[in-house]
Amino acid sequence: DGGITQSPKYLFRKEGQNVTLSCEQNLNHDAMYWYRQDPGQGLRLIYYSQIVNDFQKGDIAEGYSVSREKKESFPLTVTSAQKNPTAFYLCASSGFYNEQFFGPGTRLTVL
């Protein structure tokens, strides 16, 4: 069954903690993306990666970090420097110049 998986579905973070969101794809896509979605707003790009071992900052990268050590994996770390991390996080992937598909999302809540 091909697609994009994200885990966990729900995540709770205490103040000052770093947390890591997982994203895996078995579509053999080169490009992977992380977006943040807040109520009433569109999707905002956090980081994207066009190829293994390379990634670029999106519009709202401050307080986040990523790695791309494997083609199928693109984990996102929400650091304590992100002051308002409560949001719905979406991972996506696309083949170069092809359609972009999304995972089911992770809802992060700060306690």
Next chain:
Amino acid sequence: GENVEQHPSTLSVQEGDSAVIKCTYSDSASNYFPWYKQELGKGPQLIIDIRSNVGEKKDQRIAVTLNKTAKHFSLHITETQPEDSAVYFCAARNTGNQFYFGTGTSLTVIP
């Protein structure tokens, strides 16, 4: 960078009527325009797309039109059904394979 605007933000239609959602973009080099449907708590699902060398595309009850000169594109849903109720997002992809999203339209189909 690219800027995508989407209207209206909310739309209510009677079951069986048509719904139209409009988007404009700013970067004339953008070359691919997908539309997504997002249900509550889920990731966006690609429902239709259009490339810059095509003016119109249809898939059963949904269609997308693109006017490159005016830099706008529209989603048309005919014979709406209650299960069409969701949030719809337009997007534009630039030549760097980055996607920029509109702020979404919440569609309600009234039975």
